Structure formats: structure tokens, C-alpha cells
Amino acid sequence: MSKTEAGSGQQDRGGPGQPLIIAKDLKKHFPVRSGLFNRRSATVRAVDGVSFDVIKGETLGIVGESGCGKSTTARLLIGLIELDEGGIIFDGDTLGGDIGLKELRRGVQMVFQDSYASLNPRLTIVDSIAFGPKIQGLDKPMDRARDLLARVGLEPDRFAQRYPHELSGGQRQRVNIARALAMEPRLVILDEAVSALDKSVEAQVLNLLNDLRREFGLTYVFISHDLNVVRYISDRVLVMYLGEVVEIGPSEAIYAKQAHPYTASLFAAMPSMDPDNRTDEPPLAGDPPNPIDPPSGCRFHTRCRFAEDVCAARKPVLSVIAGDEAHLAACHIHEPGSGHSLAKREAAE
Amino acid sequence: MTETPLVEFNALKVRFKGERTVHAINGLSLSMQQGETLGLLGESGSGKSVTLKTLLRLLPPRRSEIEGSVRVNGTDITTLSGRALSAYRGREVSMVFQEPALALDPVYTIGDQIAETVMRHKGIGRHAAMDVALDMLTRVRIPSPERRLKNYPHEMSGGMRQRAMIALALACRPKLLLADEPTTALDATVQIQILLLLRELQREFGMGVIFVTHDIGVAVEVSDRIAVMYAGNIVETGTTRDVIKNPRHPYTRGLLAANLHGAVKGERLDAIPGSPPALEELPSACSFAPRCAFARPQCLSGLPPVTDLGDGHSVACVLEHPAFDERSREALPV
Numbered sequence: 001m002s003k004t005e006a007g008s009g010q011q012d013r014g015g016p017g018q019p020l021i022i023a024k025d026l027k028k029h030f031p032v033r034s035g036l037f038n039r040r041s042a043t044v045r046a047v048d049g050v051s052f053d054v055i056k057g058e059t060l061g062i063v064g065e066s067g068c069g070k071s072t073t074a075r076l077l078i079g080l081i082e083l084d085e086g087g088i089i090f091d092g093d094t095l096g097g098d099i100g101l102k103e104l105r106r107g108v109q110m111v112f113q114d115s116y117a118s119l120n121p122r123l124t125i126v127d128s129i130a131f132g133p134k135i136q137g138l139d140k141p142m143d144r145a146r147d148l149l150a151r152v153g154l155e156p157d158r159f160a161q162r163y164p165h166e167l168s169g170g171q172r173q174r175v176n177i178a179r180a181l182a183m184e185p186r187l188v189i190l191d192e193a194v195s196a197l198d199k200s201v202e203a204q205v206l207n208l209l210n211d212l213r214r215e216f217g218l219t220y221v222f223i224s225h226d227l228n229v230v231r232y233i234s235d236r237v238l239v240m241y242l243g244e245v246v247e248i249g250p251s252e253a254i255y256a257k258q259a260h261p262y263t264a265s266l267f268a269a270m271p272s273m274d275p276d277n278r279t280d281e282p283p284l285a286g287d288p289p290n291p292i293d294p295p296s297g298c299r300f301h302t303r304c305r306f307a308e309d310v311c312a313a314r315k316p317v318l319s320v321i322a323g324d325e326a327h328l329a330a331c332h333i334h335e336p337g338s339g340h341s342l343a344k345r346e347a348a349e
Numbered sequence: 350m351t352e353t354p355l356v357e358f359n360a361l362k363v364r365f366k367g368e369r370t371v372h373a374i375n376g377l378s379l380s381m382q383q384g385e386t387l388g389l390l391g392e393s394g395s396g397k398s399v400t401l402k403t404l405l406r407l408l409p410p411r412r413s414e415i416e417g418s419v420r421v422n423g424t425d426i427t428t429l430s431g432r433a434l435s436a437y438r439g440r441e442v443s444m445v446f447q448e449p450a451l452a453l454d455p456v457y458t459i460g461d462q463i464a465e466t467v468m469r470h471k472g473i474g475r476h477a478a479m480d481v482a483l484d485m486l487t488r489v490r491i492p493s494p495e496r497r498l499k500n501y502p503h504e505m506s507g508g509m510r511q512r513a514m515i516a517l518a519l520a521c522r523p524k525l526l527l528a529d530e531p532t533t534a535l536d537a538t539v540q541i542q543i544l545l546l547l548r549e550l551q552r553e554f555g556m557g558v559i560f561v562t563h564d565i566g567v568a569v570e571v572s573d574r575i576a577v578m579y580a581g582n583i584v585e586t587g588t589t590r591d592v593i594k595n596p597r598h599p600y601t602r603g604l605l606a607a608n609l610h611g612a613v614k615g616e617r618l619d620a621i622p623g624s625p626p627a628l629e630e631l632p633s634a635c636s637f638a639p640r641c642a643f644a645r646p647q648c649l650s651g652l653p654p655v656t657d658l659g660d661g662h663s664v665a666c667v668l669e670h671p672a673f674d675e676r677s678r679e680a681l682p683v
Binding site: 065066168170171198199200201202203204206207210225227228229231232233234251265266268269270271272273274275276278279280281282283284285286287288 | 392393492506507508509536537538539540541542544545563564565566567569570588589590593594603604606607608609610612614615617618619620621622624625
């Protein structure tokens with residue numbers, strides 16, 4: 001390696017205790033331009049102070065509704081859009097200091113929702129898969145690409161020379177997964193990667209993702225709006241609302257008992273799957289507010305049934321839920337001494 | 350039953366011609382009672398949207414060939430034309446689409462769009478029609494409806510637009526409402542609101558609803574009965590309870606497993622292999638057989654017989670046919 005100290009993004013450097021990714025206080029604000037001179041008239045606070053770790057070998061699920069910033073967070077992690085503030089540390093190396101984007105992207109790859117739009121229509125799929133390794137100067141990119149095609153369940157002799165339009169949606173998403181793996185990444189970000197697939201095909205791709213994770217020792221960041229899928233695949237779950245993290249914790253803990261009222265509403269909004277026990281009352285009224293001008297204090301207070309004065313006045317911080325160190329929620333109810341009538345009076349000693 | 354069924358499909362076939370032929374619907378027969386909510390469940394390409402479009406006569410006339418009959422309240426609607434057709438659309442039957450932003454006219458206010466429909470079908474004046482529009486916006490629980498009447502579609506959020514779309518569809522009190530994935534584009538917390546609203550309005554107006562969706566959970570939430578479609582035909586139909594708790598067709602079972610409700614984390618999913626057929630030729634055997642773990646030789650030699658299991662539960666699969674040999678069934682893979 002030419003850059004001796006800083007990693008190429010591929011070897012394990014920090015050891016198992018070092019998180020693979022540390023995202024620190026990520027911020028991304030998009031200007032909304034309008035009027036005669038394209039003046040900046042408003043700001044969308046797409047991601048507003050998001051911090052989390054991704055532990056080596058885990059699958060971190062990110063859930064939330066449209067506009068909550070989950071896709072923007074994913075794009076920030078892989079450097080597809082520039083950070084306004086905050087930092088990313090990949091296995092101990094700071095992005096922009098120790099390693100650059102090129103090194104980061106050998107270690108982090110991404111699969112997008114739209115399987116067709118993410119492939120070049122003029123390249124055969126084997127060329128698409130080999131493209132990244134060629135640019136990075138890896139050995140025998142074509143052989144590698146054919147091996148990967150076989151690995152994701154597409155027979156190379158039949159499929160290698162086909163163009164994206166000659167494949168079904170499920171097959172194309174397999175190609176996108178193979179392309180992501182061609183760089184031998186350690187982290188794969190799956191941004192609604194199975195959402196556009198039919199249910200029967202989605203199950204096949206989820207099986208494939210589980211197999212690949214085991215075989216290549218991968219770490220996943222899995223973004224989805226489907227809570228059933230996230231529960232099935234994730235070790236930990238991060239819940240976002242209007243550009244902020246409202247809850248994070250082990251998926252069993254969150255699925256068993258949601259600490260944040262927004263998370264609870266999101267779960268209650270899932271169809272019941274029981275004809276004898278249908279949902280009778282919608283958990284929330286109205287649509288999510290506009291991220292251009294988010295509510296003050298806790299951003300959920302306008303729709304929360306436990307909201308009190310303190311919720312509009314002060315922003316809650318992520319606090320540990322009693323009994324589980326790994327489970328945190330940003331809600332005044334769970335913040336001792338916050339002044340909310342349901343919170344403990346005093347901060348713990 | 351003496352009451353005329355609200356909708357009755359009889360051996361419906363729809364074929365699209367063009368560069369290549371697609372057999373979208375292949376001999377679909379189904380009947381639906383007045384005031385019933387039917388969930389039409391299937392994956393993309395299974396023909397569920399084509400079924401709805403046939404009902405509303407929205408298919409391109411030159412490129413599509415329709416065989417068989419579709420009766421709504423006893424009238425064969427495949428032969429309607431001119432005035433009779435426009436009286437039928439919007440008054441007898443109306444539709445709610447997946448993307449309200451595309452289905453509503455961007456240059457007219459919500460109030461104008463609803464009033465126009467009412468004036469046309471009911472022959473009342475603009476003033477009275479606006480009152481109907483206001484009443485409808487109130488019924489779909491849009492906050493401050495007087496103000497919203499003067500809104501253009503782009504001034505509303507996604508959930509609000511879908512409510513307005515429903516108000517428009519129901520303004521003339523149709524006997525049948527067609528809903529084509531009306532909540533698929535919405536967020537989870539908004540989706541459940543719209544589903545519950547549709548359920549309430551259905552009860553209030555007593556209309557029949559055909560609800561097309563690919564999401565089993567959504568179908569369970571709204572339907573009295575469910576019909577599962579695959580490759581342009583219905584493979585299983587029955588009450589929601591029967592189909593969900595006692596699915597008989599291997600495809601229905603696969604779909605239920607793929608919903609992941611109750612799937613154990615990390616455990617291998619019982620996925621249906623392969624993908625749906627392209628339908629370039631008219632199926633002459635069970636379309637699901639190539640993907641089916643239970644396929645027998647007879648599945649490939651002819652169309653599967655439809656077996657009535659009682660209580661309106663029927664399934665198109667040789668395994669369920671009384672003539673099927675029980676002994677060979679024991680040896681089936683599980």
C-alpha cells in the first residue's frame with residue numbers, strides 16, 4: 001500500500017472493538033431556491049445532528065417515513081453528498097484526514113432501490129460489475145465479475161453478456177449486489193434495496209443477503225420502511241424522525257417495547273395481519289410535518305399524545321432506557337429530571 | 350342467491366397486441382355481492398390493475414382484445430359506449446388511483462374538480478354542487494374543509510390529496526369503488542389512516558369496493574373477501590379469514606411466508622423460487638407449476654381444476670381436487 005499508515009479500506013485495522021463506522025453529529029441542510037434570482041428562500045434540514053456507530057459484523061436497520069433523512073444519511077456515509085458538519089470515522093481512520101473518498105469507497109459500497117436506474121443501460125452486466133475493480137486497479141476484474149454473478153445466483157454463461165433491460169427486477173438487484181461486492185467492501189449500505197421487488201422475489205434476495213453476509217463477513221446498514229423486513233434482518237435498529245435519531249437499540253428490545261412515542265406509533269401503524277383483530281384507531285393523525293420548518297424542541301411534539309410544555313421548549317437528548325444500556329431514546333419521558341410529568345423526578349446519581 | 354351480484358366476471362380474457370402479445374387476463378371468473386369489500390391481491394404483472402381497468406373500460410380499445418363478459422348490476426359493460434359509458438363511469442363505478450398527484454388535475458382547485466363531476470352526473474347547479482363538494486371534504490375528514498375547497502392539489506400533502514381523491518370518487522355515491530393501490534405511495538402512519546377511512550366510508554355508503562394491493566397486511570385490514578391473482582387468473586378466493594388462516598394454494602402460502610410477519614430473524618425464508626411467467630402465450634397448464642414445490646405431472650398437462658371447498662372458499666390447484674389421489678399427496682415435500 002502506498003499510503004502506509006492509513007488503510008485501503010479493506011483490512012481490519014482497529015480490531016473487533018473499534019466500530020466500523022462512527023458517524024459524529026452529521027448535518028446536511030439543503031437550500032430551497034425560488035424567485036427571480038434563485039435566492040435561497042428556505043432550508044430543508046434533511047439530516048440534523050445524527051450520531052451513531054456501526055459495529056463490525058452487525059446489521060444496523062434504519063427506519064423512518066419519507067423525508068426523515070434516512071437516505072440522506074446513507075449518502076453521507078458513502079460520500080455521495082458532502083457533509084455540512086460532522087465527521088465520519090471508518091475503522092479508526094477519519095474521512096478527509098486519514099483516508100480519502102476513494103479509499104472509503106473500497107470499504108463501503110451501496111445498493112439502491114431502483115435496480116434499473118442504478119445500472120448503465122449501455123454496459124453488459126458483466127462489464128458493469130467489473131467496472132469498479134478496473135478503476136481501482138484490482139486483478140482480473142472480468143473473472144471476478146463472473147464469479148460474483150454465479151455467487152448471486154445468475155449463471156455467468158447465460159447472463160454475463162445481457163443488458164440490464166433483458167433482466168427482471170429481482171435479477172437486476174442481484175447484479176447490483178454483485179457489483180457492490182466486486183470491491184470486496186466491508187460495509188454494504190442497502191437503501192430500500194428490496195422495496196421495489198415483489199414479495200416472493202424479496203424473500204429470495206433477503207436469503208441471498210444473509211448468505212453473503214456470513215460468507216464474506218460483511219456489515220450491513222439496511223434502510224427500509226418495512227418494519228417486518230427490518231426485524232428479520234437487523235441486529236440493531238435506528239429510528240429517525242425529521243432528520244434526527246429518536247431511538248436506537250437492539251431490534252428485539254425495540255420490537256418488544258418501543259420507548260419513543262413516535263416509534264410506538266410507527267409500529268402500531270403496521271397492518272395487523274389478523275382478520276379477527278383489525279386496527280381500529282389510527283395511531284397518529286395527519287401527515288409528518290415539513291422538514292423545511294420543523295417544530296421546536298422535540299420535533300415530534302406536534303403529533304405526540306404525551307406532549308407537554310417542556311416538549312415544545314427543549315430538545316430531548318438520547319438517554320439510556322432503564323435496564324438496557326444499548327437502548328436509547330430521545331424523549332423527555334425517558335430523561336430523568338426533564339420536567340415531563342411522566343419522567344423520573346431527579347437525574348440518577 | 351336471488352340478489353343480482355354487484356360484479357360478475359365470466360371467463361374474462363384480456364389480450365394486448367403490439368410488438369409482442371401479452372395475455373394479461375386468462376379466463377377470470379368471479380362474482381361479488383353488493384356492499385362487499387374484495388381485496389384483489391397479487392404481484393406486479395398478475396393482472397390485478399388490468400382487471401380494474403377493464404371494469405372501468407379504461408384499456409386502449411385498439412390494442413386490447415376482450416373476451417368473456419363483465420356484468421355490473423346485471424349490465425354487460427364490455428359493450429357500453431357513448432353516453433351510456435360516460436354515465437356509467439363516475440356514477441355507477443369510480444376509481445381511486447395510486448398517485449393522487451397524477452390523477453388530480455393540477456390547474457383546477459379541489460372544489461372545482463368535485464363540483465364538476467357532481468354537476469355532470471346529477472345535473473345540479475354549481476352552487477349546489479359546491480355544497481356537495483364541501484360535504485364530501487368533511488366526510489373524508491379533511492381539516493378546515495372550506496379553505497381546502499379552494500386549494501390546488503400541489504398545496505396539499507400526500508395523505509390530504511388521497512383524501513381529496515376519495516372525496517372526488519365518492520361524490521356521486523357510486524355503487525362500486527375501485528381502489529388501485531391507494532395507499533402504496535403513502536407513509537405507514539398515513540396509510541393506516543386512509544385504510545380506516547375507506548373502511549368507515551364503505552360502511553357509511555354501503556358501496557362495494559374492489560381493493561387492489563400487493564400487500565397482504567393491507568388486504569387483511571380492509572377486505573371481507575380476498576382473491577389471490579397469479580399470471581392473469583385467480584388462484585384462490587375466500588373470506589379473508591379462510592385465505593389468511595387456512596391458505597390452500599401453494600402460491601398463497603408462499604406469499605404469506607414472504608410477508609415475514611412472524612419470521613424468525615436470520616432463519617432461512619421459505620422463498621418461492623424463480624419469477625412470474627412473461628405471459629406471451631396463453632397458459633395451457635398451471636402457470637405456477639414451474640415455481641411450485643408441490644408440482645405433479647398433471648399440473649403441467651392441463652389447466653388446474655377449480656375446487657369449491659365450501660363457504661365461498663375456492664382454489665385452482667390439482668392437489669385440492671377431490672379426484673386427486675390422497676396417497677401420492679402423503680409423499681409431497683413439506
